[in-house]
Amino acid sequence: MIFDDPTFLLAVLQIIWIDLLLSGDNAVVIALACRNLPANQRLWGLVLGTLVAITMRIGFAGVVTTLMTVPYVKIFGGLLLVWIAIKLLSPDCSEENDHVECGDTLWRAVRIIAVADIVMSLDNVIAIAAAARGSMELLVFGLIVSIPLIMAGAAIVMAAVERFPIVVWAGGALLGWIAGEIIVSDPFIAEQLDAAHHHNVWLFGGLIGAAAVLSLGYLRRRHSRRENPDLI
Numbered sequence: 001m002i003f004d005d006p007t008f009l010l011a012v013l014q015i016i017w018i019d020l021l022l023s024g025d026n027a028v029v030i031a032l033a034c035r036n037l038p039a040n041q042r043l044w045g046l047v048l049g050t051l052v053a054i055t056m057r058i059g060f061a062g063v064v065t066t067l068m069t070v071p072y073v074k075i076f077g078g079l080l081l082v083w084i085a086i087k088l089l090s091p092d093c094s095e096e097n098d099h100v101e102c103g104d105t106l107w108r109a110v111r112i113i114a115v116a117d118i119v120m121s122l123d124n125v126i127a128i129a130a131a132a133r134g135s136m137e138l139l140v141f142g143l144i145v146s147i148p149l150i151m152a153g154a155a156i157v158m159a160a161v162e163r164f165p166i167v168v169w170a171g172g173a174l175l176g177w178i179a180g181e182i183i184v185s186d187p188f189i190a191e192q193l194d195a196a197h198h199h200n201v202w203l204f205g206g207l208i209g210a211a212a213v214l215s216l217g218y219l220r221r222r223h224s225r226r227e228n229p230d231l232i
Helices: 006-034 039-061 064-069 073-088 095-132 136-163 166-184 187-192 195-227
Strands: none
Touching (some): 006 039, 006 095, 006 136, 073 095, 073 166, 073 187, 073 195, 095 136, 095 166
């Protein structure tokens, strides 16, 4: 019986642990993108956002290894994620416009989630695929386990955002950190750096990414409020 194999059980535990660690970034994106939705659309945003995240992971499972080794792909993806994080820090639409824009808001949120997940799903799938060691059953298991973790994480973050608005900035900083790490791990940049300082470079990239998102997000938010004082 397959569950009697210690190697298989160890791989299962590794995949569950990886999912616990890596589902957080997807949950943050979903929560920030859906935080302005009307109450009756938030559940749909959470469900659709999670489905998009899982679909991205499945879609990348076959091509992820090739993509991650192509120079400049991670640089482009990281910069795209920085821009998404900055947009998520923008002030909400004013209450007087909510009624007009409600119909499109859900799909705008889903589009934001889809683009962000295109970038972040690369590393997530690589980690799960590595733990699966070529087993399609384990790979599918890892993707299935991701679903409740992402949904639960997004629901918790959304609840925290409502009570503590600073969580929005913490989420933006996290996405900036991930973007910075993605950029400095690009093959082109990695070739220019000393392998002995690899960890320090990742740390530096994460710090720069987080700082860039927070500073540019603040400036964009300030500009938007100046243009429209009704924004909260």
